[in-house]
Amino acid sequence: MKRAWVVVIALLLGSWGHRAFASPTETGETGLVTIPTTDVLAPWKPSIGITLDGMINPPQTPTGEIQVNHTHFSLGIGLLPNLEFTSELPYVEFERNVPLQRHTDDIGGLRLGLKYRLLNEERGAPLGAALLGAFVAGTGRDDLPAVLDRTTVFGSREAYEVMAIVDKVLLKTSQGDATFTLNAGGLFFDKPSGFSVQNQSAAFQRRFRGPNATFDVPFEFAAGLKLPLFQTYYAHGEFLNEFRGNTAIVQQVQGALPTRDFVGFRFANVYGFAVQGGADFGLSGYLDPYRFIASISYAMPAVVPPRPPRVVRAPPPPPPPPAPVKKKIVLRGVHFDFDKAAIRSDSVPILREAANALKENQTVTVIVEGHTDSKGTEEYNQRLSVRRADAVKGYLVKHGVAASRLTARGKGESQPVASNDTEEGQAENRRVELLVQP
Amino acid sequence: MRFLVALCCAVLWSTAAVAGDVASQFESFCVEWMGKLAARQEDNIAHIKWDTKPDGVKGEYVGYTTEHTCTLKNETQVPIGKIIYREIVFQKSGGTIPEAEKSPAQAIETTEVTEIFRYASGKWVY
Secondary structure (H helix, E strand, C coil): CHHHHHHHHHHHHHHHHHHHHCCCCCCECCCCCCCCCCCCCCECCEEEEEEEEEECCCCCCCCCEEEEEEEEEEEEEEEECCEEEEEEEEEEEEEEEECCEEEEEEEEEEEEEEEEEEECHHHCCCCEEEEEEEEEEEECCCCCEEEECCEEEECEEEEEEEEEEEEEEEEEECCEEEEEEEEEEEEEECCCCCCCHHHCCHHHHHHCCCCCCCCCCCEEEEEEEEEEEEECCCEEEEEEEEEEEECCCHHHHCCCCCEEEEEEEEEEECCCEEEEEEEEEEEECECCCEEEEEEEEEECCCCCCCCCCCCCCCCCCCCCCCCCCEEEEEECCCCECCCCCCECHHHHHHHHHHHHHHHHCCCCEEEEEEECCCCCCHHHHHHHHHHHHHHHHHHHHHCCCCHHHEEEEECCCCCCCCCCCCHHHHHHHCEEEEEEEC | CHHHHHHHHHHHHHHHHHHHHHHHHHHHHHHHHHHHHHHHHHHHHHCCCCEEECCEEEEEEEEECCCCEEEEECCCCCCEEEEEEEEEEEEEEECCHHHHHHCCCEEEEEEEEEEEEEEECCEEEC
């Protein structure tokens, strides 16, 4: 991880440092937009895009040129797994001041290519690798550069391009992958017919610094770094830094490589729409030190990932099932004569009510439990509670409740429900309970 | 004749008045009894007997639901009142007694209780 960041910082510092110390050489254009990666469209999935770039604060040059604006239309489609057809239409507008009038020239080009992915890092390869082969044609005039996507050439000409692409995930984060991409390749074409620097105007020669410029076999290279900024289900954002250059023209004219560095951002959504923008700095060998680049594109995704389930806090575990509810009938106000177990007549309505309740539920059995307050000794209260429980049982049996359903027992003063310190509490503790057994 | 009619009316009136009095008394008694249960629950919580073991402390107390029904059976000579509520055995546990005291109580046993009371000498007897 540390090594990855060292690479990133070195690239950034390197590109800016180069920019700081390089001197503009006023030599040409490089119409590069975004360096190719090893990504390949899925079969029969199309992509389409448009990119605009123009000069920021264009310098006044000896040629009188004041604006150079590039427009790139791109179209691609997946043909087979790992094979993609790509095409581009670069279109360049030169706006120049010529004596007494402002003059605009337009030139264009065509690029048709195939990209084949050799290795796919997502499928376990040590890195991603792809080959790009293209036929390119420029419709430039003899006195204007024809922009063949990555390289400026002159005249109307055709060429073949071969490029190797490698990329490597440097770091995986929760917001996406940090990826390094490397491109290297070249254009092969004949010298333009009827074109020579010597035949060009003095302004053109000043622009390209002399008649000795040749335009053969430019070697192109690019290195890109993509750093994730954020990632949600719907969208992700990236920081981009792309350093690139070629050997066309300038190396032989100036001995200096024309190089540029793009710094920008890209935002894409899950449905394949993306916008990208940033500044493109001419580091060396360029007339225009600053350009802006903006693009919008659509690439049909192979699969729109399913929306992840919303993260919700796990519901608390369900409470344990409640224990079966027991039943208990507490007979209050069942009075006995002092020290006797005989039920007083005024308590009969209570027992009658209890007997009726038990007769309505013939299936249950009942424990008749006598309780006393704490007056008297423990042994005495125990015996008393047993005798009173027996008395209640006797009444219930006499009034129609089967004796087999009833069990009498005494608890004495051992289970008070209230304080025995007050008369009121003692009254609450004197009771007979009918514990219903399921 | 008029006297007999007046006497009947008086008897009916007084009977109705007594019946109404029993009902309103039971209503008040019912509230009072549930108040006793609430106080009993507070007392139970204050006097939990903690069972201390190497893995922690555990204690139980008896509580009562505030939901209840009060039913009056007034057609017999002796009015009978029933109060029905639920008695719940709660358990608290924790590493220490203070922890256990602060822990939420878990209900471990529920009993539906029907208490039957009788009315005698102008009051509800228990």
